[in-house]
Amino acid sequence: MVASSEAVLPLERRGTFDPMAIRAQFPIFDRLLPNGQPLIFLDSAASAQKPRCVIEKERECYERYYANAYRGDYQFGVHIDEELEATRAKVRDFIGAPASEEIIFTAGSTMSINLVANAWGRKFLRAGDEILLTQMEHHANLVPWQQIAHATGATLRYIPLASDWQLDLDRLDEVLIARTKIIALSGMSNVLGTIPPVREIAAKAHKRGALVLVDGAQSVPHLATNVRDLDIDFLAFSAHKLYGPSGVGVLWGRRQLLEAMDPFICGGHMISEVFWDHSTWAAIPAKFEAGTLPIAQAIALGAAVDFVTGIGMPAIQAHDAELTAYAHERLATVPGLRIFGPGPAHKGPIVSFALEGVHPQDLANLVDRKGVAVRHGHHCTMPLHSLLGVPATTRASFGVYTTRGDIDALVEAIEFARQKLRRA
């Protein structure tokens, strides 16, 4: 396999970085766990830890210029607006969006997808129209579409997975049909790590007149993402997986789509004029930003974008590839361990596995004693797990601070768990 030979190249030849130097920027690693163990954090796909620059930016906002946004004419109010707009511009550049107004602050990926499903779907979907998803979607990119399908009479279809855990594009023509109005797909599976060829799928979708929404919750923190380059229509992602604060995320959409859509959440700031019997809507992005934003969090998202662009997405990808290859290599030595997902050269830094005779919850519990934090369960992908043939898996996922040593600790902890559970 290509990646495993790449994995042994020294760091300096891969244009990557020293994760220990990066880790020093994350205060969470400064302290030991209550049982005295150092933290081996392998759950970044659920939520990433925060670097000092992000924490400091949020603190700076509260300590120096906090006020509600887009409302005050006092100096503070002006400053906070400028900070928010600075973040909007950073996000715009980060994802290659044409305009700042197309960057909408939301509560996170889930809210971004719900926004499109409701604000676009309820207005434009008709009975008999089709919504195309993939078999590996997170519930956040599945359940909102189910609800909209029920409400509009549209039908859900799924791009199937092939035996190599990639989307089966040979069968795309079976499911991408003239009545397909939108394809909503993950940019990186949160379980398999699979990275679908978004550009190729988007090109085919557009030929059929369908829009493309990418759930970038997993992909945006790990893959350089350029919405113009990918030629997609909507991109959703969360700050908290991108080393930013929780509670804030982004929806990017093409201007003409956002302008044509109805509002989703209604309230203050999203209106132009309100009469007794009707209202008119503010221009984008305000139309989709009802109520008070997660202000300090959105501002600190700008610091998170600076943090990852400072490291560089190519370096992050190289780091991810190296670690993922190493994880596959090491986990392959554990008896009875089966990884669900493509080979390491074809996936993101997510390794989900099952260990024969060991329940994932017991495994997570026992490796935790060694300070190893992994996720167990269905990872919000119950339909996908029905395909995997197991009710639950254990997932290790990596971030910029993850080291080979963390993976060694995981493998040792799994061995410890097998002994405890008398599976050794």
Add this chain to the structure above:
Amino acid sequence: MSGNLLFGTGNSPPRDSTLSSSQATTIPELIETFDALGDWEAQCDYLIDLGHEIPDFPESARIEANRVHGCQSNVWLITEIKPGNPPVIEIQADSDSMIVRGLIAVLLMAYSGKTAREILQTDIQQTFARLGLNRQLSSARRNGLAGMVQRIRSLAEQSAGEHS
């Protein structure tokens, strides 16, 4: 691994051989054993050991109707009324999680072979609190445990109704 010195973790503390050789069979014995073991890691290991010892569950009973919901792991639970005056309730249960099997062992100690009235009068929450399970188990595990207790209590209620 280094840095595991604060609370003496890493390997379980050396266990008193009399403890592992004589398994607790009643709740008071279990409480005594837990107290002697001291820390949760040793107690959890002991639960896993207890889980290995629970009676085999009949394959034919491993069906959806006997599955306890609210658990992240699969749990099956059946009861059988043993005739007598008054009749007692025998409980059998199983899980694909070894830690849950250990918790099942605790429930069997508390409930199995008791009358419906005794089961309904048992304050299991007090036992869980005394064992420190409320503190140590994740909320998902606690919910699963509550699901098993609920199933046992409702089967006991049915039985009490039938035999009153």
